[in-house]
Amino acid sequence: KAQVFSGIQPTGVLHLGNYLGALESWVALQDKYSTVMYSIVDLHSITQPQDPQILRENILDMAASLLACGIDPTRSILFQQSQMKSKQKNEGSVGLYTYPVLQAADILLYKYSQLCSSCVLFLSRLYSQLCVRERVMLLLCRSTHVPVGEDQIQHLELAQDLARIFNNQYGEFFPEPRALLSGTRKVKSLRDPSSKMSKSDPQKLATVFLTDTPDDIVLKIRRAVTDFTSEVTYEPESRPGVSNLVSMHAAVSGQSLEEVVRLAEGMDTGQYKNVVAEAIVQKLQPIRLEIQRLRADRGHLESLLAKGAEKAHSLAAPVMTEVRKLVGFY
Ligand code: ATP
Ligand code: MG
Numbered sequence: 001k002a003q004v005f006s007g008i009q010p011t012g013v014l015h016l017g018n019y020l021g022a023l024e025s026w027v028a029l030q031d032k033y034s035t036v037m038y039s040i041v042d043l044h045s046i047t048q049p050q051d052p053q054i055l056r057e058n059i060l061d062m063a064a065s066l067l068a069c070g071i072d073p074t075r076s077i078l079f080q081q082s083q084m085k086s087k088q089k090n091e092g093s094v095g096l097y098t099y100p101v102l103q104a105a106d107i108l109l110y111k112y113s114q115l116c117s118s119c120v121l122f123l124s125r126l127y128s129q130l131c132v133r134e135r136v137m138l139l140l141c142r143s144t145h146v147p148v149g150e151d152q153i154q155h156l157e158l159a160q161d162l163a164r165i166f167n168n169q170y171g172e173f174f175p176e177p178r179a180l181l182s183g184t185r186k187v188k189s190l191r192d193p194s195s196k197m198s199k200s201d202p203q204k205l206a207t208v209f210l211t212d213t214p215d216d217i218v219l220k221i222r223r224a225v226t227d228f229t230s231e232v233t234y235e236p237e238s239r240p241g242v243s244n245l246v247s248m249h250a251a252v253s254g255q256s257l258e259e260v261v262r263l264a265e266g267m268d269t270g271q272y273k274n275v276v277a278e279a280i281v282q283k284l285q286p287i288r289l290e291i292q293r294l295r296a297d298r299g300h301l302e303s304l305l306a307k308g309a310e311k312a313h314s315l316a317a318p319v320m321t322e323v324r325k326l327v328g329f330y
Helices: 016-032 052-069 090-097 099-140 150-170 214-222 240-253 257-263 269-295 298-327
Strands: 003-008 035-040 077-080 145-148 178-181
Touching: 003 016, 016 035, 016 052, 016 145, 016 240, 016 269, 035 052, 035 298, 052 077, 052 269, 052 298, 077 298, 099 150, 145 150, 150 178, 150 298, 214 269, 240 257, 240 269, 269 298
Parallel strands: 003 035, 003 145, 035 077, 145 178
Antiparallel strands: none
């Protein structure tokens, strides 16, 4: 049975690039597949230092943003990675895939056991979760399709290896998860159209966030770097700045590049920027308001995430039982 699984780190506010490059296709997949799982991968995010309070807020921000973009909790299983606690003895079976990590944990545990065994145990568990949790989860849910950007293909290969190794040993059991290459559409930075738009860009005017007000958006688009030709054309190689505007405009308005360029005939880039800003405001305004609305009720968000974690667990638990049987742990 075809199943979709993907994850996103709660490291900041989503931007137009995330929306057009990933989120829109995540939303569309809900119509095509009966089981769709989206995980807010908080365990992954602590590979960078995180302030616990801020992380908590970021997780809720991300949940609200995903919902506002159209992830529908009645059709998708939306959950927080760290809430998918492996109940009871599942730890051992995670170890099945993480031998070297567990070995390191054992060594550390032994070495430091006099110092603070429970602390090291906790760290090593966290560590093994960090390294493989998402891949194991992917398998345990018997996911078949994983929407990812090209940068994530290598990571998916690890999950494919794990599936193959298991299947060779114990018979065909896990489907090998395949990449659904979404978003060949790349949105560029408004300050430097040779690089991509990104959450972590320190330049304030480079990125259009889903939470930006109409005024923010107008300001950012008006200041967008273009070139000295006033005509509006789509030539991404020689005119990356104005072409980025054309491609964002086409994407948010659902028109083709040609249609958008034709519409801009007779305008200079200055006038055209107003049109683009307006189109982006039209698209993002309802999303921004919905994020605000959802964010005002943390209890609701928390209970949605808890329900999502329960559903994810009920999908994974029977598979885990099968795995334990196949391996002989029963
Ligand atoms: P960071 O700067 O922290 O890496 P990011 O903006 O690159 O953040 P990610 O969380 O790395 O965002 O990516 C989330 C998803 O959004 C991925 O599927 C990625 O391919 C997609 N994505 C990120 N930036 C863009 C962009 N500028 N255009 C299109 N898709 C993008
Ligand atoms: Mg990135």
